[in-house]
Amino acid sequence: MKELKQVKTIAQPTLKVTAEKGCGECQTSCQSACKTSCTVANQECENIRRR
Amino acid sequence: MIHCYQFREHNIVIDVNSGAIHLVSDLMYQLLSDPTTVFHFPKEDVAEATEEIKALAEAGMLFTDDEQITTEMLEDRGAVIKAMCLHVAHDCNMACRYCFGDTGAFDGPRSLLSLETGKQAIDFLLAHSGTRRNLEIDFFGGEPLLNFDVVKALVAYGREAEKSYGKNIRFTITTNGLLLDDKKSEFINETMDNVILSIDGRKDVNDKMRLTPGGKGTYDVVVNNFQRFAAKRKGTYYVRGTFTADNLDFAEDVRHLASLGFQNISVEPVVTDSSKSYALREEHLPRIFQEYDALADQYLDAALRGEPFSFFHFRIDLTQGPCVVKRVSGCGAGTEYVAVTPEGDLYPCHQFVGNPEFLLGNVKDPVFENRLYDRFNRAHIYIKDECRDCWAKFYCSGGCHANAYHSNDDLLKPYHLGCETERKRLECAIGIQAVLATQA
Numbered sequence: 212m213k214e215l216k217q218v219k220t221i222a223q224p225t226l227k228v229t230a231e232k233g234c235g236e237c238q239t240s241c242q243s244a245c246k247t248s249c250t251v252a253n254q255e256c257e258n259i260r261r262r
Numbered sequence: 263m264i265h266c267y268q269f270r271e272h273n274i275v276i277d278v279n280s281g282a283i284h285l286v287s288d289l290m291y292q293l294l295s296d297p298t299t300v301f302h303f304p305k306e307d308v309a310e311a312t313e314e315i316k317a318l319a320e321a322g323m324l325f326t327d328d329e330q331i332t333t334e335m336l337e338d339r340g341a342v343i344k345a346m347c348l349h350v351a352h353d354c355n356m357a358c359r360y361c362f363g364d365t366g367a368f369d370g371p372r373s374l375l376s377l378e379t380g381k382q383a384i385d386f387l388l389a390h391s392g393t394r395r396n397l398e399i400d401f402f403g404g405e406p407l408l409n410f411d412v413v414k415a416l417v418a419y420g421r422e423a424e425k426s427y428g429k430n431i432r433f434t435i436t437t438n439g440l441l442l443d444d445k446k447s448e449f450i451n452e453t454m455d456n457v458i459l460s461i462d463g464r465k466d467v468n469d470k471m472r473l474t475p476g477g478k479g480t481y482d483v484v485v486n487n488f489q490r491f492a493a494k495r496k497g498t499y500y501v502r503g504t505f506t507a508d509n510l511d512f513a514e515d516v517r518h519l520a521s522l523g524f525q526n527i528s529v530e531p532v533v534t535d536s537s538k539s540y541a542l543r544e545e546h547l548p549r550i551f552q553e554y555d556a557l558a559d560q561y562l563d564a565a566l567r568g569e570p571f572s573f574f575h576f577r578i579d580l581t582q583g584p585c586v587v588k589r590v591s592g593c594g595a596g597t598e599y600v601a602v603t604p605e606g607d608l609y610p611c612h613q614f615v616g617n618p619e620f621l622l623g624n625v626k627d628p629v630f631e632n633r634l635y636d637r638f639n640r641a642h643i644y645i646k647d648e649c650r651d652c653w654a655k656f657y658c659s660g661g662c663h664a665n666a667y668h669s670n671d672d673l674l675k676p677y678h679l680g681c682e683t684e685r686k687r688l689e690c691a692i693g694i695q696a697v698l699a700t701q702a
């Protein structure tokens with residue numbers, strides 16, 4: 212894609228490329244700090260192949 | 263689907279299905295959010311912006327569809343349990359006014375987990391964890407330090423038992439801190455992967471809610487214990503508070519906790535029945551949003567100065583977050599996550615404990631069949647009407663089942679106030695990353 216003048220992309224389209232079955236090794240969201248909500252975006256991915 | 267919003271002086275556009283996030287010019291922002299307002303821009307610029315929008319769409323970074331997600335991915339994940347909230351004590355040495363667990367008893371008798379039942383719970387987890395290697399046990403209550411000998415014995419037991427299964431159990435503990443002396447701290451520091459320390463913030467705020475059964479405030483004892491603990495802590499910990507309608511200025515509480523030297527802070531909206539005077543209501547939302555904005559300022563300032571300050575809900579990794587499957591499947595309550603009472607009873611999570619409708623069985627049962635598996639497994643973002651059309655779905659993953667159930671009597675109808683606050687927190691979290699990206 213040629214350089215865009217009106218856009219600066221700060222996050223690449225990661226959701227498309229990570230579409231597999233999921234290895235399930237990551238932490239269960241609610242255990243991490245809050246116990247009352249399930250935001251997953253702040254969880255870390257534990258799949259060594261993706262690192 | 264895209265979501266456009268402004269944060270500070272930045273125009274942010276989120277391409278929901280691909281996860282791409284863009285900072286765009288004023289013109290492009292208007293083109294994307296309301297094309298009828300661009301007539302005063304020079305024609306060539308409008309043409310350029312339109313071309314660039316097309317280029318982004320062709321590159322899969324704007325207006326992307328979500329065809330990467332299949333029903334199989336969502337519903338065929340196999341019934342594997344990998345995380346357990348182990349209620350080692352249905353009893354508490356505090357009587358917090360807002361406690362969702364009936365001041366520790368969870369609407370049942372006051373009781374402590376026996377070592378034997380605790381071992382059976384660990385065996386249960388190991389036996390039902392399928393091919394998952396990393397497992398989690400959170401020692402919860404009530405107050406787990408009331409039954410600390412059992413906690414210690416269970417850590418030792420878990421360390422042994424995991425070997426024969428080739429697993430790795432991560433232990434965490436959530437405590438109110440009243441009994442957190444140096445000896446216990448040392449053990450916790452050595453064995454726990456994460457520690458959650460409960461405190462609400464400023465002394466008057468904390469002591470209005472977090473009381474001893476005799477009605478005395480707990481701030482002084484707890485702060486002292488937590489500071490001693492945090493000073494020696496090598497791994498992760500969070501101080502975790504609750505805000506209510508009585509402290510809508512909760513950014514002050516976060517600031518206060520930071521001033522006490524705590525680096526990782528999480529302050530959460532109270533979960534309670536709406537008849538309570540301190541319950542959060544829709545009319546509080548503008549004020550709550552204002553506080554999150556104030557926290558975002560504080561977070562940014564600290565980040566730009568390189569100071570350690572972390573607010574749980576603003577932590578977000580835009581380059582390497584969790585995979586799509588994790589993002590659509592939610593918290594895992596009732597599927598991969600269970601809570602276990604001192605009697606060994608199994609529930610979908612700690613917030614369903616005590617409700618007979620959600621009793622799943624007992625760790626002592628010779629065979630376990632999760633009768634609610636389908637009900638929880640299917641409660642994902644593509645089934646819930648609100649979530650399907652929500653820009654935040656891949657960050658939020660569908661909200662808290664317990665909140666949905668308790669507020670609307672329906673697992674599939676998210677708790678509206680929770681959604682509003684979640685979206686605001688996410689806008690802040692992504693906005694912070696956007697500002698940091700422009701500074702880099």
Ligand code: SF4
Pocket residue numbers: 643646648649650652653654655656658659660661662676677680681682684685
């Ligand atoms: S914010 Fe609410 S509507 Fe949006 S994904 Fe989360 S639970 Fe669903």
Ligand code: SF4
Pocket residue numbers: 241246247248249593594595599610611612613661662663664665
């Ligand atoms: S239902 Fe709610 S409280 Fe229970 S594990 Fe899920 S997010 Fe946490």
